Amino acid sequence: MNSQEIFSKACELMPGGVNSPVRAYRAVGMTPPFIERAEESHIFDVDGNKYVDYVGSWGPMILGHAREEVVRAVITAAVRGTSFGAPTNGEVELAQMIRNAVPSMEMMRMVNSGTEAVMSAIRAARGYTGRDYIVKFEGCYHGHSDGLLVKAGSGLLTENVPDSAGVPKAFTDTTLIARYNDLESVQRLFDQYGEKIAALIVEPVAANMGVVPPEEGFLQGLRDITKQYGTVLIFDEVITGFRLALGGAQDYYGVTPDMTTFGKIVGGGMPMAVYGGRREIMDCISPTGPVYQAGTLSGNPVAVAAGTAMLKLLMGDTAVYERLEEKSARIENAFRTAVEKYHIKAQVNRVGSLMSIFFTDRPVKSFDDVQTSDLAQFAKYFRVMKAHSMYIAPSQYEAFFVNDALSEADLQMTERAIDAALSKLFDA
Numbered sequence: 372m373n374s375q376e377i378f379s380k381a382c383e384l385m386p387g388g389v390n391s392p393v394r395a396y397r398a399v400g401m402t403p404p405f406i407e408r409a410e411e412s413h414i415f416d417v418d419g420n421k422y423v424d425y426v427g428s429w430g431p432m433i434l435g436h437a438r439e440e441v442v443r444a445v446i447t448a449a450v451r452g453t454s455f456g457a458p459t460n461g462e463v464e465l466a467q468m469i470r471n472a473v474p475s476m477e478m479m480r481m482v483n484s485g486t487e488a489v490m491s492a493i494r495a496a497r498g499y500t501g502r503d504y505i506v507k508f509e510g511c512y513h514g515h516s517d518g519l520l521v522k523a524g525s526g527l528l529t530e531n532v533p534d535s536a537g538v539p540k541a542f543t544d545t546t547l548i549a550r551y552n553d554l555e556s557v558q559r560l561f562d563q564y565g566e567k568i569a570a571l572i573v574e575p576v577a578a579n580m581g582v583v584p585p586e587e588g589f590l591q592g593l594r595d596i597t598k599q600y601g602t603v604l605i606f607d608e609v610i611t612g613f614r615l616a617l618g619g620a621q622d623y624y625g626v627t628p629d630m631t632t633f634g635k636i637v638g639g640g641m642p643m644a645v646y647g648g649r650r651e652i653m654d655c656i657s658p659t660g661p662v663y664q665a666g667t668l669s670g671n672p673v674a675v676a677a678g679t680a681m682l683k684l685l686m687g688d689t690a691v692y693e694r695l696e697e698k699s700a701r702i703e704n705a706f707r708t709a710v711e712k713y714h715i716k717a718q719v720n721r722v723g724s725l726m727s728i729f730f731t732d733r734p735v736k737s738f739d740d741v742q743t744s745d746l747a748q749f750a751k752y753f754r755v756m757k758a759h760s761m762y763i764a765p766s767q768y769e770a771f772f773v774n775d776a777l778s779e780a781d782l783q784m785t786e787r788a789i790d791a792a793l794s795k796l797f798d799a
């Protein structure tokens with residue numbers, strides 16, 4: 372069966388034919404290719420197409436697909452039993468590796484998804500502080516738990532209305548919305564709610580509204596304000612963790628949060644995530660403290676084996692982040708060159724191996740700016756990239772993920788694809 376045929380069948384069985392909405396390709400008006408396998412920098416669909424992969428499973432595959440060390444670790448672990456529901460030495464070893472890489476992770480818990488990590492971190496922060504309110508930023512995504520499905524459309528201090536049906540208004544009443552890269556909007560919330568705010572959560576590099584880097588002083592400003600009010604600062608490093616540096620964005624920018632969430636890379640492509648931080652906060656988690664959090668498959672031995680193998684690879688090769696930077700800079704340069712050559716109204720944002728091209732003439736620093744992007748242009752660009760065998764995220768609001776397995780041939784092909792895609796937009 373080809374992708375089209377499988378998709379028709381899938382749509383009978385799953386909403387939109389998929390198990391996560393962005394996979395459905397609706398934003399670009401296409402049906403998605405169904406994937407058969409992936410290897411190193413390439414992904415192969417059931418129709419016989421081979422693409423250069425710039426999605427990387429939305430982040431985890433920073434070293435490319437099916438790394439032998441990770442696959443072997445998974446097989447070895449699976450043969451010993453896929454789940455015990457009991458503690459293992461592997462979990463302890465992985466936790467120690469994480470703490471060595473990210474010293475602010477004094478204690479941690481392993482869970483099964485980024486959503487779960489963030490939800491649990493917020494519960495811990497609320498339990499620790501005895502406060503109810505949280506602050507999040509417009510355009511930042513922290514998984515699909517009820518209280519976080521708010522971005523509040525336009526404006527600051529606006530109605531904290533749920534983005535999703537099925538979320539009672541009462542569940543988001545304690546979620547306050549600030550504007551990314553706008554410390555004043557944060558200060559205003561703290562002026563009004565200060566001593567009631569349990570946690571402020573932020574993607575240290577926003578990567579779920581396209582890539583929007585923090586401006587100079589923004590993260591430090593958040594650190595200062597939260598410290599002043601006794602609010603728990605949570606960095607959601609589900610994307611940036613082990614990607615910008617071994618120590619994540621907190622190391623890259625030199626700002627230390629109270630708590631951190633990890634996902635994606637930390638599981639090496641298996642369902643695993645981690646939350647943790649200061650000991651006195653994590654001591655509030657059951658069974659030592661009153662904040663309940665549990666999981667049948669948490670710390671699953673196969674996922675732990677994959678995550679451990681992945682972190683060992685990253686820790687054992689100190690040049691990996693330099694190579695990622697070089698490859699990413701080269702792709703950024705291809706975008707910039709073509710933007711200039713074809714006089715496209717576009718912005719290129721990049722931090723390390725995360726980047727985005729936004730089709731707007733306005734510098735992109737917040738969700739308001741992101742929303743000025745021309746989505747029809749994006750869809751056109753997407754189609755040409757796909758025709759040139761580039762597997763990129765089918766949405767303006769997702770990042771372009773660079774991996775270390777990209778070869779010289781892949782990079783040259785990518786440069787040609789970018790030139791071709793942007794040449795088609797010159798009449799913008």
Ligand SMILES: *Cc1c(COP(=O)(O)O)cnc(C)c1O
Pocket residue numbers: 483484485486487489512513514515574579607608609610634635644
């Ligand atoms: C992907 C993501 C999540 C949610 O993780 P899931 O594993 O999809 O539940 C949370 N926060 C950020 C920043 C993410 O990118």
